[in-house]
Amino acid sequence: MMLSLLLAATLAAAPPAATELKAGPADALAGTLLKPVGKSRAAMIIIPGSGPTDRDGNSPAGIKAAPYRKLAEALAERGVATVRIDKRGMFGSAAAGNPNEATFSAYDADTRAWVESARKATGQRCVWVAGHSEGGLVAMRAANAPDVCGAVLLTTPGEKLGDTIRKQLRANPALAPYLPPAERALGELEAGRKVSIDGILPALGQSLFNPAVQGFMIELLAQDPSKLAAAIKRPLLIVQGGHDVQVGLANGDVLKKAAPRASYALFPAMNHVLSDAPAERAANLATYAEADRPLTAGLADRVAAFVTGAK
Template identity: 60%
Template sequence: MITTLIAAASLAAAAPAVRSSELAAGPLKGTLVQPIGKTAATVLILPGSGPTDRDGNNPLGVKANSYRLLAEGLAADGVASVRIDKRGLGGSKVAGDPNKVMVADYVADTRAWIAAARAATGARCVWLAGHSEGGLIALASAGEKDVCGLVLLTTGGRPLGQIIREQLRANPANAPVLPQAEAALASLEGGQRADVSAMHPALARGLFNPAVQDFLIDLMRQDPVQLLRGYRGPVLVVSGGRDLQVGKADAAALAAARPGVVAAEFANMNHVLKDAPADRAANLATYADPSLPLAARLAERIAAFVKAPRR
Protein backbone atom coordinates (compact mmCIF):
# COMPACT_ATOMS: atom_id res chain seq x y z
CA MET A 1 0.00 0.00 0.00
CA ILE A 2 2.84 2.38 0.85
CA THR A 3 4.41 1.76 -2.57
CA THR A 4 1.09 2.47 -4.29
CA LEU A 5 0.70 5.77 -2.46
CA ILE A 6 4.22 6.85 -3.35
CA ALA A 7 3.68 5.95 -6.99
CA ALA A 8 0.42 7.87 -7.05
CA ALA A 9 2.07 10.86 -5.44
CA SER A 10 4.88 10.75 -7.99
CA LEU A 11 2.40 10.71 -10.87
CA ALA A 12 0.50 13.64 -9.40
CA ALA A 13 3.71 15.61 -9.03
CA ALA A 14 4.63 14.94 -12.66
CA ALA A 15 1.28 16.13 -14.04
CA PRO A 16 1.42 19.66 -15.49
CA ALA A 17 -0.28 22.29 -13.35
CA VAL A 18 -2.88 24.14 -15.41
CA ARG A 19 -6.05 26.05 -14.75
CA SER A 20 -9.12 26.36 -16.95
CA SER A 21 -11.78 29.07 -16.83
CA GLU A 22 -14.59 30.54 -18.89
CA LEU A 23 -13.76 33.63 -20.93
CA ALA A 24 -16.06 36.03 -22.76
CA ALA A 25 -15.62 38.53 -25.57
CA GLY A 26 -18.93 40.34 -25.41
CA PRO A 27 -21.62 37.76 -26.27
CA LEU A 28 -18.98 35.28 -27.45
CA LYS A 29 -17.90 32.54 -25.06
CA GLY A 30 -14.82 30.38 -24.82
CA THR A 31 -12.39 28.60 -22.51
CA LEU A 32 -9.05 29.94 -21.30
CA VAL A 33 -6.44 27.34 -20.33
CA GLN A 34 -3.30 28.61 -18.62
CA PRO A 35 -0.23 27.03 -17.09
CA ILE A 36 0.22 27.68 -13.39
CA GLY A 37 3.16 30.06 -13.23
CA LYS A 38 4.74 31.95 -16.08
CA THR A 39 2.91 32.01 -19.43
CA ALA A 40 5.33 32.08 -22.35
CA ALA A 41 2.78 32.87 -25.09
CA THR A 42 -0.96 32.99 -25.77
CA VAL A 43 -2.72 31.19 -28.62
CA LEU A 44 -6.25 31.74 -29.94
CA ILE A 45 -7.60 28.51 -31.48
CA LEU A 46 -9.95 29.26 -34.40
CA PRO A 47 -12.29 26.34 -35.17
CA GLY A 48 -12.99 24.59 -38.44
CA SER A 49 -16.09 24.61 -40.60
CA GLY A 50 -19.71 23.99 -39.72
CA PRO A 51 -21.07 23.68 -36.17
CA THR A 52 -17.65 22.91 -34.67
CA ASP A 53 -17.47 23.80 -30.99
CA ARG A 54 -14.65 25.01 -28.76
CA ASP A 55 -13.46 21.44 -28.12
CA GLY A 56 -13.25 20.60 -31.83
CA ASN A 57 -16.45 18.54 -31.92
CA ASN A 58 -19.64 18.87 -33.92
CA PRO A 59 -22.99 17.05 -34.16
CA LEU A 60 -22.12 15.71 -37.62
CA GLY A 61 -20.06 12.89 -36.13
CA VAL A 62 -16.86 14.57 -34.96
CA LYS A 63 -16.12 13.88 -31.29
CA ALA A 64 -12.34 13.95 -31.32
CA ASN A 65 -11.84 16.65 -28.64
CA SER A 66 -8.92 17.90 -30.73
CA TYR A 67 -8.93 21.52 -29.53
CA ARG A 68 -9.30 20.56 -25.87
CA LEU A 69 -6.34 18.20 -26.21
CA LEU A 70 -4.32 20.86 -28.02
CA ALA A 71 -5.07 23.42 -25.30
CA GLU A 72 -3.98 21.00 -22.58
CA GLY A 73 -0.83 20.08 -24.49
CA LEU A 74 0.11 23.71 -25.00
CA ALA A 75 -0.46 24.51 -21.33
CA ALA A 76 1.84 21.66 -20.36
CA ASP A 77 4.53 23.50 -22.34
CA GLY A 78 3.88 26.87 -20.74
CA VAL A 79 1.55 28.29 -23.42
CA ALA A 80 -1.91 29.68 -22.65
CA SER A 81 -4.77 29.23 -25.10
CA VAL A 82 -8.30 30.39 -25.74
CA ARG A 83 -10.63 28.07 -27.62
CA ILE A 84 -13.98 29.41 -28.69
CA ASP A 85 -17.56 28.76 -29.73
CA LYS A 86 -18.32 30.53 -33.01
CA ARG A 87 -21.08 33.10 -33.07
CA GLY A 88 -24.52 31.53 -32.98
CA LEU A 89 -23.22 28.21 -31.65
CA GLY A 90 -22.74 26.65 -28.20
CA GLY A 91 -22.05 29.24 -25.55
CA SER A 92 -22.03 31.96 -28.23
CA LYS A 93 -25.57 31.16 -29.37
CA VAL A 94 -26.91 34.61 -28.46
CA ALA A 95 -24.28 36.30 -30.67
CA GLY A 96 -26.32 35.84 -33.85
CA ASP A 97 -27.52 33.47 -36.54
CA PRO A 98 -24.66 31.10 -37.50
CA ASN A 99 -26.06 30.91 -41.03
CA LYS A 100 -25.86 34.66 -41.55
CA VAL A 101 -22.14 35.22 -41.12
CA MET A 102 -19.48 36.29 -43.57
CA VAL A 103 -15.70 36.14 -43.36
CA ALA A 104 -15.67 39.76 -42.18
CA ASP A 105 -17.88 38.78 -39.23
CA TYR A 106 -15.43 36.11 -38.14
CA VAL A 107 -12.58 38.58 -38.51
CA ALA A 108 -14.45 40.99 -36.22
CA ASP A 109 -14.97 38.19 -33.72
CA THR A 110 -11.28 37.31 -33.89
CA ARG A 111 -10.45 40.94 -33.16
CA ALA A 112 -12.66 40.82 -30.06
CA TRP A 113 -11.07 37.56 -28.91
CA ILE A 114 -7.56 38.95 -29.31
CA ALA A 115 -8.46 41.82 -26.98
CA ALA A 116 -10.11 39.47 -24.45
CA ALA A 117 -7.18 37.05 -24.50
CA ARG A 118 -4.65 39.84 -23.98
CA ALA A 119 -6.65 41.26 -21.10
CA ALA A 120 -6.94 37.85 -19.43
CA THR A 121 -3.30 36.79 -19.82
CA GLY A 122 -1.36 40.04 -20.02
CA ALA A 123 0.13 38.94 -23.34
CA ARG A 124 1.64 41.62 -25.57
CA CYS A 125 0.18 39.88 -28.61
CA VAL A 126 -1.78 36.72 -29.46
CA TRP A 127 -0.99 33.89 -31.89
CA LEU A 128 -3.81 32.77 -34.19
CA ALA A 129 -3.96 28.98 -34.58
CA GLY A 130 -6.59 28.23 -37.22
CA HIS A 131 -7.72 24.69 -37.95
CA SER A 132 -8.98 23.89 -41.46
CA GLU A 133 -11.46 26.69 -42.29
CA GLY A 134 -10.20 28.41 -39.16
CA GLY A 135 -6.84 28.71 -40.89
CA LEU A 136 -8.47 30.79 -43.60
CA ILE A 137 -10.04 32.99 -40.92
CA ALA A 138 -6.61 33.34 -39.30
CA LEU A 139 -5.16 34.46 -42.64
CA ALA A 140 -8.00 36.94 -43.16
CA SER A 141 -7.41 38.26 -39.61
CA ALA A 142 -3.62 38.42 -39.83
CA GLY A 143 -3.56 42.18 -40.32
CA GLU A 144 -5.43 42.84 -37.09
CA LYS A 145 -3.69 44.66 -34.27
CA ASP A 146 -1.73 42.61 -31.72
CA VAL A 147 -1.34 39.42 -33.79
CA CYS A 148 1.98 37.71 -32.97
CA GLY A 149 1.84 35.32 -35.92
CA LEU A 150 -0.07 32.40 -37.42
CA VAL A 151 -0.23 28.64 -36.97
CA LEU A 152 -2.14 27.07 -39.86
CA LEU A 153 -3.37 23.59 -38.93
CA THR A 154 -4.40 21.33 -41.84
CA THR A 155 -5.43 24.44 -43.75
CA GLY A 156 -6.28 24.55 -47.45
CA GLY A 157 -3.80 26.19 -49.78
CA ARG A 158 -6.30 26.76 -52.59
CA PRO A 159 -9.70 28.45 -52.87
CA LEU A 160 -12.40 26.39 -51.16
CA GLY A 161 -14.22 25.40 -54.34
CA GLN A 162 -11.18 23.55 -55.62
CA ILE A 163 -10.77 21.67 -52.35
CA ILE A 164 -14.43 20.64 -52.15
CA ARG A 165 -14.36 19.45 -55.75
CA GLU A 166 -11.30 17.30 -55.04
CA GLN A 167 -12.85 15.86 -51.88
CA LEU A 168 -16.04 14.91 -53.72
CA ARG A 169 -14.15 13.25 -56.56
CA ALA A 170 -11.97 11.28 -54.16
CA ASN A 171 -14.94 9.31 -52.77
CA PRO A 172 -16.35 6.79 -55.31
CA ALA A 173 -19.68 6.82 -53.46
CA ASN A 174 -20.26 10.38 -54.72
CA ALA A 175 -20.25 9.38 -58.39
CA PRO A 176 -24.07 9.45 -58.83
CA VAL A 177 -24.37 13.02 -57.51
CA LEU A 178 -21.08 14.41 -58.79
CA PRO A 179 -22.56 16.20 -61.86
CA GLN A 180 -25.03 18.07 -59.64
CA ALA A 181 -22.30 18.95 -57.17
CA GLU A 182 -19.97 20.17 -59.92
CA ALA A 183 -22.70 22.41 -61.34
CA ALA A 184 -23.45 23.85 -57.90
CA LEU A 185 -19.79 24.55 -57.23
CA ALA A 186 -19.44 26.34 -60.57
CA SER A 187 -22.40 28.58 -59.66
CA LEU A 188 -21.04 29.43 -56.23
CA GLU A 189 -17.54 30.08 -57.55
CA GLY A 190 -19.11 32.48 -60.00
CA GLY A 191 -20.81 34.36 -57.18
CA GLN A 192 -24.27 32.96 -57.89
CA ARG A 193 -26.47 30.89 -55.57
CA ALA A 194 -27.09 27.31 -56.71
CA ASP A 195 -30.60 26.02 -57.46
CA VAL A 196 -31.26 23.02 -55.20
CA SER A 197 -34.83 22.28 -56.33
CA ALA A 198 -33.84 19.21 -58.35
CA MET A 199 -30.73 18.36 -56.37
CA HIS A 200 -30.18 15.13 -54.45
CA PRO A 201 -31.43 15.65 -50.85
CA ALA A 202 -28.00 14.86 -49.40
CA LEU A 203 -26.59 17.84 -51.30
CA ALA A 204 -29.60 20.15 -51.05
CA ARG A 205 -29.88 19.77 -47.27
CA GLY A 206 -26.19 19.41 -46.60
CA LEU A 207 -23.25 20.90 -48.47
CA PHE A 208 -25.35 23.21 -50.67
CA ASN A 209 -28.07 24.07 -48.17
CA PRO A 210 -29.44 27.46 -49.28
CA ALA A 211 -28.99 28.78 -45.72
CA VAL A 212 -25.19 28.62 -46.03
CA GLN A 213 -24.70 29.43 -49.70
CA ASP A 214 -23.94 33.12 -49.21
CA PHE A 215 -21.18 32.19 -46.77
CA LEU A 216 -19.85 29.58 -49.20
CA ILE A 217 -19.70 32.20 -51.95
CA ASP A 218 -17.78 34.49 -49.62
CA LEU A 219 -15.36 31.72 -48.62
CA MET A 220 -14.74 30.75 -52.24
CA ARG A 221 -13.62 34.30 -53.01
CA GLN A 222 -10.74 33.94 -50.54
CA ASP A 223 -7.35 32.82 -51.85
CA PRO A 224 -5.22 31.60 -48.92
CA VAL A 225 -1.93 31.92 -50.81
CA GLN A 226 -2.64 35.54 -51.73
CA LEU A 227 -3.63 36.31 -48.14
CA LEU A 228 -0.43 34.74 -46.86
CA ARG A 229 1.71 36.69 -49.33
CA GLY A 230 0.32 39.88 -47.86
CA TYR A 231 1.31 38.97 -44.29
CA ARG A 232 4.89 39.48 -43.11
CA GLY A 233 4.76 37.95 -39.61
CA PRO A 234 5.91 34.46 -38.56
CA VAL A 235 3.87 31.54 -39.90
CA LEU A 236 3.94 27.81 -39.13
CA VAL A 237 2.13 25.52 -41.60
CA VAL A 238 1.20 22.20 -39.99
CA SER A 239 0.09 19.30 -42.19
CA GLY A 240 -0.72 15.63 -41.76
CA GLY A 241 0.46 12.82 -44.01
CA ARG A 242 -2.86 11.01 -43.52
CA ASP A 243 -5.18 13.99 -43.93
CA LEU A 244 -8.15 12.87 -46.05
CA GLN A 245 -9.53 16.40 -46.49
CA VAL A 246 -6.56 18.68 -47.14
CA GLY A 247 -3.69 17.32 -49.23
CA LYS A 248 0.06 17.73 -49.23
CA ALA A 249 -0.26 20.09 -52.19
CA ASP A 250 -2.15 22.55 -49.97
CA ALA A 251 0.59 22.64 -47.35
CA ALA A 252 3.21 22.96 -50.09
CA ALA A 253 1.37 25.90 -51.65
CA LEU A 254 1.17 27.71 -48.31
CA ALA A 255 4.81 26.99 -47.48
CA ALA A 256 5.89 28.34 -50.87
CA ALA A 257 3.70 31.45 -50.69
CA ARG A 258 6.60 33.59 -49.49
CA PRO A 259 10.03 33.23 -47.90
CA GLY A 260 10.18 32.59 -44.18
CA VAL A 261 7.13 30.35 -43.82
CA VAL A 262 7.98 27.33 -41.64
CA ALA A 263 6.43 23.95 -42.48
CA ALA A 264 5.98 20.94 -40.20
CA GLU A 265 4.51 17.68 -41.50
CA PHE A 266 3.40 14.90 -39.16
CA ALA A 267 3.48 11.73 -41.20
CA ASN A 268 0.71 9.83 -39.41
CA MET A 269 -1.58 12.77 -38.54
CA ASN A 270 -5.04 13.14 -40.03
CA HIS A 271 -7.40 16.10 -40.39
CA VAL A 272 -8.60 16.05 -36.77
CA LEU A 273 -4.99 16.20 -35.51
CA LYS A 274 -4.79 12.55 -34.44
CA ASP A 275 -2.36 9.84 -35.49
CA ALA A 276 -4.41 7.58 -37.76
CA PRO A 277 -4.09 4.32 -39.70
CA ALA A 278 -3.58 4.40 -43.45
CA ASP A 279 -6.92 2.63 -44.04
CA ARG A 280 -9.61 5.19 -44.93
CA ALA A 281 -12.38 3.71 -42.75
CA ALA A 282 -10.08 3.36 -39.76
CA ASN A 283 -8.83 6.90 -40.31
CA LEU A 284 -12.38 8.26 -40.28
CA ALA A 285 -13.17 6.27 -37.15
CA THR A 286 -10.69 8.43 -35.21
CA TYR A 287 -12.99 11.42 -35.79
CA ALA A 288 -15.45 9.96 -33.26
CA ASP A 289 -12.93 8.76 -30.66
CA PRO A 290 -12.16 11.36 -27.97
CA SER A 291 -9.98 8.85 -26.09
CA LEU A 292 -7.22 9.00 -28.71
CA PRO A 293 -4.42 11.44 -27.88
CA LEU A 294 -3.35 14.35 -30.02
CA ALA A 295 -0.83 13.49 -32.74
CA ALA A 296 2.54 12.77 -31.18
CA ARG A 297 4.68 15.89 -30.59
CA LEU A 298 2.15 18.23 -32.26
CA ALA A 299 1.53 20.42 -29.20
CA GLU A 300 5.26 20.49 -28.42
CA ARG A 301 6.10 21.63 -31.96
CA ILE A 302 3.54 24.43 -31.87
CA ALA A 303 4.64 25.51 -28.40
CA ALA A 304 8.28 25.63 -29.49
CA PHE A 305 7.37 27.80 -32.48
CA VAL A 306 5.32 30.35 -30.57
CA LYS A 307 7.86 30.53 -27.73
CA ALA A 308 10.89 30.97 -29.96
CA PRO A 309 12.68 34.32 -29.42
CA ARG A 310 12.26 36.79 -32.25
CA ARG A 311 13.61 40.24 -32.90
Protein backbone atom coordinates in the same frame (compact mmCIF):
# COMPACT_ATOMS: atom_id res chain seq x y z
CA MET B 1 7.98 19.68 7.76
CA MET B 2 6.53 16.56 6.11
CA LEU B 3 3.12 18.26 5.77
CA SER B 4 4.74 21.29 4.15
CA LEU B 5 6.59 19.11 1.65
CA LEU B 6 3.43 17.19 0.78
CA LEU B 7 1.50 20.44 0.33
CA ALA B 8 4.23 21.88 -1.91
CA ALA B 9 4.27 18.72 -4.04
CA THR B 10 0.49 18.81 -4.37
CA LEU B 11 0.53 22.44 -5.45
CA ALA B 12 3.31 21.79 -7.96
CA ALA B 13 1.34 18.96 -9.51
CA ALA B 14 -1.91 20.93 -9.71
CA PRO B 15 -3.24 21.04 -13.27
CA PRO B 16 -3.84 24.38 -14.98
CA ALA B 17 -7.27 25.83 -14.21
CA ALA B 18 -9.71 26.39 -17.07
CA THR B 19 -11.98 29.43 -16.84
CA GLU B 20 -14.74 30.86 -19.00
CA LEU B 21 -13.74 33.93 -21.01
CA LYS B 22 -16.04 36.34 -22.86
CA ALA B 23 -15.47 38.70 -25.76
CA GLY B 24 -17.29 40.96 -28.20
CA PRO B 25 -20.29 43.26 -27.82
CA ALA B 26 -22.34 42.37 -24.75
CA ASP B 27 -19.84 39.58 -24.05
CA ALA B 28 -21.82 37.40 -26.48
CA LEU B 29 -18.79 35.34 -27.52
CA ALA B 30 -17.66 32.56 -25.18
CA GLY B 31 -14.53 30.48 -24.88
CA THR B 32 -12.27 28.64 -22.46
CA LEU B 33 -9.10 30.24 -21.14
CA LEU B 34 -6.45 27.75 -20.04
CA LYS B 35 -3.40 29.28 -18.40
CA PRO B 36 -0.27 27.38 -17.38
CA VAL B 37 0.78 27.08 -13.78
CA GLY B 38 3.13 30.02 -13.28
CA LYS B 39 3.89 32.73 -15.82
CA SER B 40 2.59 32.37 -19.37
CA ARG B 41 5.33 32.46 -22.01
CA ALA B 42 2.86 33.17 -24.84
CA ALA B 43 -0.88 33.25 -25.52
CA MET B 44 -2.80 31.77 -28.42
CA ILE B 45 -6.39 31.70 -29.70
CA ILE B 46 -7.59 28.44 -31.28
CA ILE B 47 -10.11 29.13 -34.07
CA PRO B 48 -12.38 26.17 -34.95
CA GLY B 49 -12.88 24.61 -38.35
CA SER B 50 -16.03 24.42 -40.46
CA GLY B 51 -19.56 23.58 -39.43
CA PRO B 52 -20.84 23.05 -35.88
CA THR B 53 -17.42 22.51 -34.33
CA ASP B 54 -17.22 23.51 -30.68
CA ARG B 55 -14.37 25.00 -28.67
CA ASP B 56 -12.95 21.55 -27.88
CA GLY B 57 -12.97 20.50 -31.55
CA ASN B 58 -15.98 18.20 -31.22
CA SER B 59 -19.11 18.17 -33.35
CA PRO B 60 -22.66 16.75 -33.23
CA ALA B 61 -21.70 15.06 -36.52
CA GLY B 62 -19.81 12.43 -34.51
CA ILE B 63 -16.43 14.04 -33.81
CA LYS B 64 -15.44 13.28 -30.22
CA ALA B 65 -11.65 13.45 -30.45
CA ALA B 66 -11.48 16.89 -28.73
CA PRO B 67 -8.32 17.95 -30.59
CA TYR B 68 -8.45 21.59 -29.46
CA ARG B 69 -8.85 20.68 -25.79
CA LYS B 70 -5.98 18.20 -25.99
CA LEU B 71 -3.75 20.73 -27.72
CA ALA B 72 -4.63 23.43 -25.19
CA GLU B 73 -3.84 21.14 -22.28
CA ALA B 74 -0.52 20.10 -23.82
CA LEU B 75 0.42 23.71 -24.53
CA ALA B 76 -0.40 24.74 -20.95
CA GLU B 77 2.13 22.17 -19.77
CA ARG B 78 4.67 23.95 -21.98
CA GLY B 79 3.92 27.44 -20.68
CA VAL B 80 1.49 28.61 -23.37
CA ALA B 81 -1.91 30.04 -22.45
CA THR B 82 -4.75 29.36 -24.88
CA VAL B 83 -8.28 30.54 -25.53
CA ARG B 84 -10.34 28.03 -27.46
CA ILE B 85 -13.55 29.54 -28.72
CA ASP B 86 -17.10 28.81 -29.79
CA LYS B 87 -17.93 30.44 -33.12
CA ARG B 88 -20.64 33.10 -33.27
CA GLY B 89 -24.14 31.68 -33.07
CA MET B 90 -22.99 28.29 -31.78
CA PHE B 91 -22.79 26.62 -28.36
CA GLY B 92 -21.64 29.17 -25.74
CA SER B 93 -21.63 31.93 -28.37
CA ALA B 94 -25.26 31.34 -29.40
CA ALA B 95 -26.22 34.89 -28.39
CA ALA B 96 -23.81 36.40 -30.92
CA GLY B 97 -26.15 35.89 -33.88
CA ASN B 98 -27.53 33.42 -36.39
CA PRO B 99 -24.68 31.11 -37.43
CA ASN B 100 -26.18 30.75 -40.91
CA GLU B 101 -25.76 34.49 -41.41
CA ALA B 102 -22.07 34.55 -40.46
CA THR B 103 -19.66 36.35 -42.77
CA PHE B 104 -15.87 36.55 -42.92
CA SER B 105 -16.14 40.20 -41.92
CA ALA B 106 -18.02 39.11 -38.80
CA TYR B 107 -15.40 36.46 -38.06
CA ASP B 108 -12.70 39.11 -38.52
CA ALA B 109 -14.41 41.31 -35.94
CA ASP B 110 -14.82 38.38 -33.57
CA THR B 111 -11.13 37.52 -33.87
CA ARG B 112 -10.14 41.09 -33.06
CA ALA B 113 -12.40 40.95 -30.00
CA TRP B 114 -10.83 37.66 -28.90
CA VAL B 115 -7.31 39.03 -29.34
CA GLU B 116 -8.13 41.95 -27.05
CA SER B 117 -9.85 39.74 -24.48
CA ALA B 118 -7.03 37.17 -24.48
CA ARG B 119 -4.34 39.84 -24.27
CA LYS B 120 -5.97 41.40 -21.21
CA ALA B 121 -6.59 38.02 -19.56
CA THR B 122 -3.03 36.79 -20.03
CA GLY B 123 -1.03 40.01 -19.79
CA GLN B 124 0.73 39.29 -23.08
CA ARG B 125 1.85 42.08 -25.40
CA CYS B 126 0.45 40.21 -28.40
CA VAL B 127 -1.55 37.03 -29.05
CA TRP B 128 -1.04 34.25 -31.59
CA VAL B 129 -3.94 33.14 -33.79
CA ALA B 130 -4.11 29.43 -34.58
CA GLY B 131 -6.71 28.20 -37.04
CA HIS B 132 -7.70 24.61 -37.72
CA SER B 133 -8.92 23.66 -41.21
CA GLU B 134 -11.34 26.40 -42.36
CA GLY B 135 -10.40 28.31 -39.20
CA GLY B 136 -6.95 28.71 -40.73
CA LEU B 137 -8.46 31.08 -43.31
CA VAL B 138 -9.78 33.24 -40.47
CA ALA B 139 -6.37 33.11 -38.78
CA MET B 140 -4.58 34.18 -41.96
CA ARG B 141 -6.95 37.12 -42.41
CA ALA B 142 -6.10 38.23 -38.85
CA ALA B 143 -2.36 37.57 -38.91
CA ASN B 144 -1.28 41.15 -39.68
CA ALA B 145 -3.74 42.83 -37.32
CA PRO B 146 -2.59 44.94 -34.36
CA ASP B 147 -1.69 42.96 -31.21
CA VAL B 148 -1.36 39.71 -33.20
CA CYS B 149 2.05 38.02 -32.91
CA GLY B 150 1.59 35.77 -35.95
CA ALA B 151 -0.33 32.70 -37.06
CA VAL B 152 -0.29 28.92 -36.76
CA LEU B 153 -2.12 26.97 -39.47
CA LEU B 154 -3.28 23.53 -38.37
CA THR B 155 -4.14 21.34 -41.39
CA THR B 156 -5.41 24.35 -43.34
CA PRO B 157 -6.48 24.23 -47.00
CA GLY B 158 -3.98 25.67 -49.47
CA GLU B 159 -6.08 25.34 -52.59
CA LYS B 160 -9.37 27.13 -53.18
CA LEU B 161 -12.37 25.33 -51.75
CA GLY B 162 -14.09 24.90 -55.10
CA ASP B 163 -11.12 22.90 -56.41
CA THR B 164 -11.17 20.69 -53.32
CA ILE B 165 -14.92 20.05 -53.60
CA ARG B 166 -14.62 19.04 -57.24
CA LYS B 167 -11.85 16.57 -56.43
CA GLN B 168 -13.87 15.05 -53.60
CA LEU B 169 -17.03 14.74 -55.69
CA ARG B 170 -15.18 13.15 -58.62
CA ALA B 171 -13.32 10.75 -56.33
CA ASN B 172 -16.58 9.07 -55.28
CA PRO B 173 -17.79 6.73 -58.06
CA ALA B 174 -21.28 6.57 -56.50
CA LEU B 175 -21.73 10.28 -57.23
CA ALA B 176 -20.89 10.05 -60.95
CA PRO B 177 -24.55 10.19 -62.14
CA TYR B 178 -25.18 13.28 -60.01
CA LEU B 179 -22.08 15.29 -60.89
CA PRO B 180 -23.34 17.56 -63.70
CA PRO B 181 -26.00 19.44 -61.66
CA ALA B 182 -23.72 19.55 -58.60
CA GLU B 183 -20.82 21.01 -60.56
CA ARG B 184 -23.09 23.53 -62.27
CA ALA B 185 -24.34 24.65 -58.83
CA LEU B 186 -20.79 24.93 -57.56
CA GLY B 187 -19.85 27.09 -60.55
CA GLU B 188 -22.78 29.40 -59.86
CA LEU B 189 -21.76 29.85 -56.23
CA GLU B 190 -18.17 30.54 -57.29
CA ALA B 191 -19.57 33.25 -59.58
CA GLY B 192 -21.35 34.80 -56.60
CA ARG B 193 -24.85 33.64 -57.44
CA LYS B 194 -27.16 31.62 -55.18
CA VAL B 195 -28.70 28.50 -56.69
CA SER B 196 -31.79 26.33 -56.44
CA ILE B 197 -31.19 22.82 -55.14
CA ASP B 198 -33.91 21.36 -57.35
CA GLY B 199 -32.45 18.49 -59.36
CA ILE B 200 -29.43 18.09 -57.04
CA LEU B 201 -28.97 14.86 -55.12
CA PRO B 202 -30.78 15.59 -51.80
CA ALA B 203 -27.77 14.54 -49.70
CA LEU B 204 -25.69 17.21 -51.46
CA GLY B 205 -28.46 19.78 -51.73
CA GLN B 206 -29.11 19.81 -47.98
CA SER B 207 -25.45 19.82 -46.98
CA LEU B 208 -23.04 21.23 -49.53
CA PHE B 209 -25.59 23.49 -51.24
CA ASN B 210 -27.91 24.18 -48.29
CA PRO B 211 -29.79 27.39 -49.18
CA ALA B 212 -29.48 28.63 -45.59
CA VAL B 213 -25.68 28.90 -45.84
CA GLN B 214 -25.20 29.76 -49.50
CA GLY B 215 -24.31 33.35 -48.62
CA PHE B 216 -21.39 32.19 -46.53
CA MET B 217 -20.47 29.53 -49.11
CA ILE B 218 -20.13 32.25 -51.74
CA GLU B 219 -17.72 34.12 -49.45
CA LEU B 220 -15.85 30.94 -48.57
CA LEU B 221 -15.39 29.92 -52.20
CA ALA B 222 -13.95 33.36 -52.94
CA GLN B 223 -11.13 32.95 -50.39
CA ASP B 224 -7.71 32.22 -51.92
CA PRO B 225 -5.51 30.60 -49.24
CA SER B 226 -2.29 31.02 -51.21
CA LYS B 227 -2.86 34.79 -51.54
CA LEU B 228 -3.76 35.05 -47.86
CA ALA B 229 -0.57 33.20 -46.89
CA ALA B 230 1.60 35.30 -49.21
CA ALA B 231 0.30 38.51 -47.61
CA ILE B 232 1.28 37.55 -44.05
CA LYS B 233 4.11 39.70 -42.72
CA ARG B 234 4.25 38.17 -39.24
CA PRO B 235 5.77 34.80 -38.23
CA LEU B 236 3.83 31.87 -39.68
CA LEU B 237 3.89 28.15 -38.88
CA ILE B 238 2.25 25.71 -41.31
CA VAL B 239 1.36 22.34 -39.75
CA GLN B 240 0.46 19.47 -42.06
CA GLY B 241 -0.61 15.90 -41.38
CA GLY B 242 0.60 13.15 -43.68
CA HIS B 243 -2.54 11.05 -43.11
CA ASP B 244 -5.05 13.90 -43.37
CA VAL B 245 -7.78 12.62 -45.69
CA GLN B 246 -9.57 15.99 -45.71
CA VAL B 247 -6.69 18.41 -46.21
CA GLY B 248 -4.06 16.42 -48.09
CA LEU B 249 -0.33 16.97 -48.36
CA ALA B 250 -0.63 19.09 -51.49
CA ASN B 251 -2.32 21.82 -49.44
CA GLY B 252 0.71 22.26 -47.22
CA ASP B 253 2.90 22.41 -50.32
CA VAL B 254 0.76 25.21 -51.78
CA LEU B 255 0.99 27.22 -48.58
CA LYS B 256 4.76 26.66 -48.34
CA LYS B 257 5.23 27.90 -51.89
CA ALA B 258 3.07 30.95 -51.25
CA ALA B 259 4.88 31.84 -48.01
CA PRO B 260 8.48 30.57 -48.44
CA ARG B 261 9.67 32.31 -45.26
CA ALA B 262 7.14 30.43 -43.12
CA SER B 263 8.12 27.57 -40.84
CA TYR B 264 6.74 24.18 -41.84
CA ALA B 265 6.09 21.08 -39.75
CA LEU B 266 4.98 17.76 -41.25
CA PHE B 267 3.75 14.97 -38.97
CA PRO B 268 3.67 11.93 -41.26
CA ALA B 269 0.97 9.91 -39.46
CA MET B 270 -1.21 12.79 -38.25
CA ASN B 271 -4.80 13.06 -39.48
CA HIS B 272 -7.28 15.93 -39.57
CA VAL B 273 -8.16 15.73 -35.87
CA LEU B 274 -4.48 16.02 -34.86
CA SER B 275 -3.93 12.37 -33.88
CA ASP B 276 -1.89 9.62 -35.48
CA ALA B 277 -4.17 7.43 -37.59
CA PRO B 278 -4.08 4.77 -40.31
CA ALA B 279 -3.77 5.99 -43.88
CA GLU B 280 -6.79 3.98 -45.03
CA ARG B 281 -9.80 6.32 -45.23
CA ALA B 282 -12.45 4.38 -43.28
CA ALA B 283 -10.08 3.50 -40.44
CA ASN B 284 -8.79 7.07 -40.42
CA LEU B 285 -12.28 8.57 -40.13
CA ALA B 286 -13.18 6.11 -37.38
CA THR B 287 -10.57 7.74 -35.13
CA TYR B 288 -12.59 10.98 -35.15
CA ALA B 289 -14.92 9.40 -32.59
CA GLU B 290 -12.13 8.13 -30.31
CA ALA B 291 -12.06 10.45 -27.33
CA ASP B 292 -9.05 8.72 -25.75
CA ARG B 293 -6.75 8.75 -28.80
CA PRO B 294 -3.77 10.97 -27.88
CA LEU B 295 -2.61 14.10 -29.64
CA THR B 296 0.11 13.43 -32.22
CA ALA B 297 3.46 13.17 -30.45
CA GLY B 298 5.62 16.25 -30.93
CA LEU B 299 2.82 18.53 -32.16
CA ALA B 300 2.49 20.53 -28.94
CA ASP B 301 6.29 20.73 -28.61
CA ARG B 302 6.61 22.15 -32.13
CA VAL B 303 3.82 24.70 -31.69
CA ALA B 304 5.04 25.78 -28.25
CA ALA B 305 8.60 26.19 -29.46
CA PHE B 306 7.43 28.34 -32.35
CA VAL B 307 5.18 30.69 -30.39
CA THR B 308 7.67 31.13 -27.56
CA GLY B 309 10.40 32.11 -30.02
CA ALA B 310 12.55 28.97 -30.30
CA LYS B 311 11.83 28.43 -34.00
